[in-house]
Amino acid sequence: MLHISVISPEAMLFEGDSQSVVATAFDGEVGILTGHAPMVTLLGTGTVRVGDGPSFNVSGGFLQVVDNQVRVVTERASKI
Amino acid sequence: MAKGSELKGRIKSVENTRKITRTLEMIATSKMKRAQDRVIAARPYARALSDVISSLYSKELEGDFPLLRQPKTVKKAAIVLLTSNRGMAGGFNANLIKEARTLIKTLESEGTVVELHVSGKKGIGYFRYIGRAMVNQRTDIGDKPSAADAASLVDALMTQFAKSEIDALYVVGAxxxxxxxxPPHSQRVLPVTPPDKSAGGQKDFLLFPDAGAILSELLPAYVRNAMYKALVETVAAEHVARRTAMKAATDNGGEILNLLRRTYNRARQANITQEIAEIVGGAAALE
Structure with a gap:
């Protein structure tokens, strides 16, 4: 199980558990499942989809994975 | 009875003033709560950002990023002073202005040219009054500062810093x-002081595309976030200060009101007593 949070400067947009996250990185889509190695990647312009949760439009920022914690941190994010 | 009606007028006037201060206090209380929520909501982002920057940052990278440039001598510095657009907040704005003046004095005594950027009518009014030139005057940032407001304040300054047109950027807010x-607080935002290494977990991350590219994206975000944090905290502090000031004003109004009412009643009683004495005296004279 992944613990996912989507964070913008103004607020925590989403926090919860899910099986997977698919995000648009700077060079294409990246999918994250439980047990992913620690990673930091820049995000591009596109969507971040939380497994069985909400989706977000995101532009810029980064995604970090540590110990099944996924943080999507971006200055421009809005819920779809 | 002339004294009585005069007192009555004053009582009425204090009552009305007290109504205003009490309403302002209640408004400030509710705005304060929302502003506090905003300060708290801004924390996860700041934490995430400094975690990642601190785990990627190393001393060797300093030369590669214009925002990490450490000038040996500070020739020109910019100060962004955040004040409120409205008064009635006790010493709030005065304290911020004082903090800014102290900083300007220190910098100028070191031979630095200081350019001043002011947000908020109160700060602008003061520096216009003492006749000091301001490079930038903003009155459009209100009760709900957004990340975009922060970016609009600081983006131009970041470019100037990268081009070596300024050597330091300070933000004065609460x-x-x-x-x-x-308390009023001045903070050096540029050059960037990387967050404490011990704070972030020392993890070996897979980095895409690489540490340099990630940092060059995140350092400006870090600066903008520092600005945003200063904005929301200053707004929260403004409402706290206004609430305190208005509470004190309401309390003082109550005290004055008590005093006036007492004086008024005493005058009224003295009047009645005198009238009775006159009547009794008049009746006694008839017998």
């Missing part, structure tokens, strides 16, 4: 520690 303590 640090919001709690509802009771929000």
């Amino acid at each position: 640090a919001y520690k709690s509802a009771l303590a929000s």
